[in-house]
Amino acid sequence: MSAAHSNIQGLNERVALQAAQWFFLLNSGDATATERHRCAQWRAADPVHEIAWQRAERINQTFQMLPGDLAMPALGRQARTDRRAVIKTLAVLLVAAPVGWQGWRLASGHPWLADHRTQTGERRELRLPDGTRLTLNTASAVDVAYDGTRRLLRLRAGEILIDTAPDSVAANHPAYRPFMVETPAGMLRALGTRFVVRRLDDDVSAKLPGLNGSAAHAYSEVAVLDGAVEIRPAANADRVLVLRAGQQTAFTDIAVEAPGVLSPQVDDWARGILRATDMRLADFLTELGRYRPGVLRCDPAVADLKISGVFQLRDTGPVLDSLPQALPVSVHYRTRYWVTVGAPEG
Template structure:
């Protein structure tokens, strides 16, 4: 079998295998899996291979593997099985895990692959939305409510109850009161947006209608809330006078491959509402809205350049 596929596609195949084995795998998810399979032959190769790896694991004589496969459904089992599958794929295909380390996301309780979003109802009645390529752990017990953002972005609709709700990012812990909050992990800081309620770090509050970077030591660069920050929950990218290069960077979060623009058009400004479900349509709209042309070298390598006169 041809086992040449990228680490990113391997991640997606592992995700879909875990999802397909879950009790909550419904007709909507089956259709999503089928669309993913039909999108590219690389997906089909990765899917076939990950199924073979899964079968081989069942024949491995190992107490750890046996305990993982036989354990009842739970977040811990999901994380362990993802790790086993990843190791099996890497050993069989020679994927470069040093150059691309998907373990933090793969081992999370909940994950959304590139281009997909998820909504989860938590046991306390709160709602957790996962943006594209995001991963989070959820730990609720008698004393606490804890959400760990491993990567990406979440939006939380938090209900009020005696247990505090904390969100842990790479920079530390946030304490959230009842309300709506968007939290995005960047490299070196988190961006927190408070639509309602109040967030705090080490006793420092961030009130509704504001957003700020959260880094070691507390809040930084507190600013008025961008009201469009949560538009992704409704499947939209809403921008106002955004630089084209920044717009493409945001759009690229929802698709695979390279999406960039030349320096000549990088500072062009764009406004409007754009559907995240169809990035190809959005790229076509760019040629109408701006003096640019979209060059598609392959479906995964796209560059936006100045339109010819």
């Protein structure tokens, strides 16, 4: 074995991070000619650099870590967060590869390594082994862990719609396996139900009563269309709430918000539509932005305009192009992936 191949077994974190950063940049579509030249120089400077690069290519082929819409500029806060997460994950895999990627995948919790995932703008419906129907919304990721004692979904990112099937035995049978959904905020137990779960990883200290001024907490939302769902916060397991059909709520790892009336639009996304009724334009664009790569900005000058209608999510371009016909706004494309909605030009 060559010295370079021997050294790669002990690949240090600095080289792994450099390789991950270069690999992401050159696959992003944003690299300039100068940056491509500098990357080539970096690869040629040390045999270990080149081997690290080749390993990055193999890992990406194995795990499909870089989404198909990666050509978007990593401009927004969420995009920057995703970029850092991918780079960090790839760097760790470069170091961890010799000890086994599959075990690392199961322990890492990274969305791009999940059992099932969707890219930005994609929706997917699955049939699980017990007959449960699972629909993944845009940019979502979930692990499926069925065993002899429970049926468990781990929501790693995004939003899912679940239509649970009964277990093979009755609920009062000793071998009955409850259907569970786990998020960082806590555990949900389905009680014969159809429900939506959404994971949000922002700082939510101001979103739920009693959390103002406290540290950030894991945050999830759940809405029940049929049946009921038991909510158990991760760090406050004694505080259990049963959410009934026609109710929705939000919860963190320590608190559960009082249930509210179910929004009639809560599962519209599963039918590929976004319904707005006197919605603030800023809120509308935030929601629409979940279904398109890149950055979609709203100028504060038009943020409070109200919009109503039913919009198709399959192609968000026509939705944006129609806004000036409905509202006193203009739509400015800096690039295909950087769009600003603002006051009318002139």
